Amino acid sequence: DVKVTQSSRYLVKRTGEKVFLECVQDMDHENMFWYRQDPGLGLRLIYFSYDVKMKEKGDIPEGYSVSREKKERFSLILESASTNQTSMYLCASSFHGPGQGKNIQYFGAGTRLSVL
């Protein structure tokens, strides 16, 4: 079974803190993604990575950065957390390339972040 593990289910942080959200996958997937989920807006892509040390901005990258030093691990960083970053954060991974068929994204259980 594919497993995508997010380090925390719930986090409470203060405004201005630096926040790290960690994600690890065990299926040797090339692609990894970070989304945020807000009611009525569905999932919005923050960043994705298609290889180690490679990253691409998604639709809402402002206020976030990412790190991918190892293939299995993709970290989302909030340099200075703000209250409007209170949200559910979901990590996903998938195989890469057209030869991989559906390229289904497999998701972690999510991290619910509250910034006070």
Place this chain on the structure above:
Amino acid sequence: AQKITQTQPGMFVQEKEAVTLDCTYDTSDQSYGLFWYKQPSSGEMIFLIYQGSYDEQNATEGRYSLNFQKARKSANLVISASQLGDSAMYFCAMREGLNTGGFKTIFGAGTRLFVKA
């Protein structure tokens, strides 16, 4: 413009009945894939079913089927014989550029399904 539209924020269905969750999409790409995911209250997104734009037959996976109408750009999810465990949020999603290794998947706003006993 919205690329994925789910017009039903919430729906109720009686246990053991079938239910259709609507999804329309907008793309000019010829090669794309359509996905449905389920998100129970636990939070994890669970892949349900996939339809490729070139697939001639509607996809089916157990009690799930995808009613794909390409000309109308709709990809409705049909759940047959609803169960209480089907109560969840359901997301329709699309990935464009499949034949060029497109990465980005776009999600709709979701439909919350309530199954009544």
